[in-house]
Amino acid sequence: MVSIQSRPEPELLRDGIKIPVKETLLTPRFYTTDYDAVAQMDTSSQQAELEAVVEELRTDYNRNHFKRDKEFEQSWEHIDEETRAAFIDFLERSCTSEFSGFLLFKELSRQLKDRNPLLSEAFNLMARDEARHAGFLNKAMKDFHLSLDLVNMTKKRSYTFFKPEWVIYSVYLSEKIGYWRYILVHYHMQKHPENRFYPLFKYFESWCQDENRHGDFFKVLLRSQPDLWGTWQAKLWARFFLLTVFATHTITVFERADFYKSIGLDARQYNKEVVINTNKTSISAFPAVLDTSHPDFFPRLEKCADYNFKLMAINDSDRPQFVKTLQKWPLFLAIFWQLLLVYLLKPIDAEAQRGTVH
DSSP states (O other), X not given: OOOOOOOOOOOEEETTEEOOOOOOTTSOOXXXXXXXXXXXXXXXXXXXXXXHHHHHHHHOTTTTTSOOOGGGSSOOTTSOHHHHXXXXXXXXXXXXXXXXXXXXXXXXXXXXXXXXXXXXXXXXXXXXXXXXHHHHHHHHHHTTTOXXXXXXXXXXXXXXXXXXXXXXXXXXXXXXXXXXXXXXXXXXXXXXXXXXXXXXXXGHXXXXXXXXXXXXXXXXXXXXXXXXXXXXXXXXXXXXXXXXXXXXXXXHHHHTHHHHHHTTOOHHHHHHHHHHHHHHHHTXXXXXXXXXXXXXXXXXXXXXXXXXXXXXXXXXXXXXXXXXHHHHHHHHHHHHHHHHHHHTSOOEEHHHHGGGOO
């Protein structure tokens, strides 16, 4: 596994305001969907579960959690340059992801207000949580003399259309993988407090419960729609989104190996634990999941990460653009081939295991 040893100096939009990271397939994106279709969803088969999940969101367990304590009131100039750059990258991508969720949920709440009040309320409550997360992360960036202009991002960034069923699959996975990402770092910090170089990490335990509750809401939404779990097409889509999320996670974790090293984690092992646990959790929602225990599963995902490093090296070269494009195509095909081979591995029938998974 190769890690990035140096990062370019951040480009500034203006003093202290960082230009957002360039949009790629691997960076957090902003989404829009068919709001009319969401408003017309029949969730009656899961009404009791839906009301219970919304009540959990109303309780707002973390209303007093995201408050900066005195530990933040110090200089962070003692953090070495490499660790600082890796941490800022983590903060920016995490902030952008949380803000993306806020925008989607807020617009869903607005669009559904007069047509599906319960779903509208749920999306509004989740938007509240995502806004807190994004704001807290942006304040952390300010400790390193940088921040994101989130208002400007809403105007300048492109929006990707996802059908409602794609939103349900992908956001469920995003929230659940977020839970495992945060909770595993929390467990690690409990064992190795010497690696907690910044106070943000002590907020992860309660923070990840927001992710978990959001995932539970999307699980109920998914199970209320038989077409999303009761058909052969649903099994194919479930495996597709699992593979997409796990491949993206593997590639980005390997890209950020320097960050995980800075907090005492091995990127490869951390990625495996996050993916395995997220896959197991998904058995309670999806009709089929991937076989992460297959001996080819992680090696093929890690090959994709290696190919990604080669793509990055081509991007950073001074060759003409048409030469770069020609050099990239074999790597794109190689990544596609590895992912196809993983997709074709015999899946696990989650419906058959549902009674044994909690």
